[in-house]
Amino acid sequence: MGARTTRELAEFVVATGLKDIPAEVVDYAKILGLSHVGMNVAGTRMKMGQIVIRYVQAKGGVxxxxxFGTGIRAPVEYATIANANAAHATELEDDSFPExxxxxxxxPPVFALSEKLNLSGARLLEAxxxxxxVAARLGLxxxxxxxxxxxxxxxLGTIGNAAAASKLMGLNVDQTVAAISLAASQSAGILKQTGSGAHIVEAGFSGRNGICAAELASMGYTGQPDxxxxxxxxxxxxxxxxxxxLALGDGYRIYAVGIKKYPCCFFKHRNMDGLLGLIREHNIRWDDVSSIDHGINVTHSQILKYDQPTSAEEARFSLPHCTVACFFDETxxxxxxSDEKAVDxxxxxxxxxxxxxxxQDWPKGGVEAFDSPITVTMKDGTVYSKLCHDSPGEPDNSRFGVSDVLAKYGKCMEFAGxxxxxxxxxxxxSVIGIDEVKDVSRLASLLTFPKRLQAN
Incomplete structure (x- = not known):
């Protein structure tokens, strides 16, 4: 439907059910869930993930x-912050473009709220x-x-999360309008924060604030309806x-989400895949390389801004660091x-x-705007080059399926250990079949309380 007002947006959320969503979209959302669970668990073992977990644990509460992976339960908003921050700390999150x-x-917010309310996996997926x-269409x-x-x-994720929370809580149209309005007053996020902890934890804020907006609306709190x-x-x-x-439901945007292969900014993935292909094809050794150059546009340069990163967070937005990793690391x-490799x-x-x-003269925009050339110049004068077009996991050209996501999930769980x-x-x-799960709280408990952790 074409939504031109806050109310029409809320009407779409209230009226639409899982039965109205194409099966291929639902199935894809389920494998995105497995991708998310893996990164969420892995992130709880990382420095930035653990800082926020300690912050949440100190708050106490219901x-x-x-x-996930900690043996800790918290109020729904705080569990959401911790899980979203942990997942984003890996920079393995899956993205849709150009929004x-x-x-x-x-x-994290739909998982936490579904656990709290003992809802089914089908309700979780629907929300x-x-x-x-909602969030993606607003982004467009x-x-x-x-x-x-x-x-x-x-x-915009905050507004989308308010809509999702409203759906899970069974709010009516007026209440959902209020939730969206309250979320708009809590919506924030700054592009310049990429490469810092603030960029990571923004994912948690958007979930926390979305739930807060819906809960206040359910109690009768209001905001401007337009x-x-x-x-x-x-x-x-x-x-x-x-x-x-907004062309809501006209090809659901979650089906446009690309699944990340590498734990760094998606803008670099095609360059990394292209470089690894050149290394394999020509048996290139680092010691024989004189120089490597990547060609990018202005938009990418504003994100990939760290030539010499000083932290793990900056390294994930550094093309030079990723380039070296392709040679120095087996995988x-x-x-x-890591902080150690950033300053080594x-x-x-x-x-x-x-x-x-x-x-400067190339079209602005994301990966859809231009092809990125890589030039590897060897010490003997040989030059290898490649024009990188497709990012691995990008839906339009190289959509990942269940086997690809299982591999990613397995590596994340192995990392967490x-x-x-x-x-x-x-x-x-359970996650692949989450639409058949009657009560999400059992799955959430399994994810929260690993037996090895309890044994220690």
């Missing part, structure tokens, strides 16, 4: 929902898909906001867009991005061989 929306901000649809309509420096994934549209509405203030027409995965003199010296040429093989298989089976 034990509504679990923080630039990420999955790691959407799974997830609809919430993502309000694209000028990103150009101004706002982070659509966090700000908050998104018109003069001085959210669209006007955030993106200079006072009018919009480029979570351990390739060997890695720092190696990154000096890598240059990034920013082409806290679940037994039997538990890993049981979680895998």
């Amino acid at each position: 034990a509504d929902a679990g923080i 630039t929306m990420y999955s790691c901000g959407h799974w 997830l898909i609809l919430g993502y649809e 309509a309000f694209d000028k906001g990103m150009k101004k420096g706002w982070a659509s994934w966090a700000a 908050i998104l549209e018109g003069s001085h509405g959210f669209g006007y203030l955030w993106a200079d867009t006072p009018a919009f027409d 480029v995965f979570l351990s390739s991005f 003199p060997k890695w720092r010296e190696a990154r000096k061989k890598v240059s990034v040429t920013v082409h 806290i679940f037994s093989d039997r538990e890993i298989k049981e979680i895998e089976s």
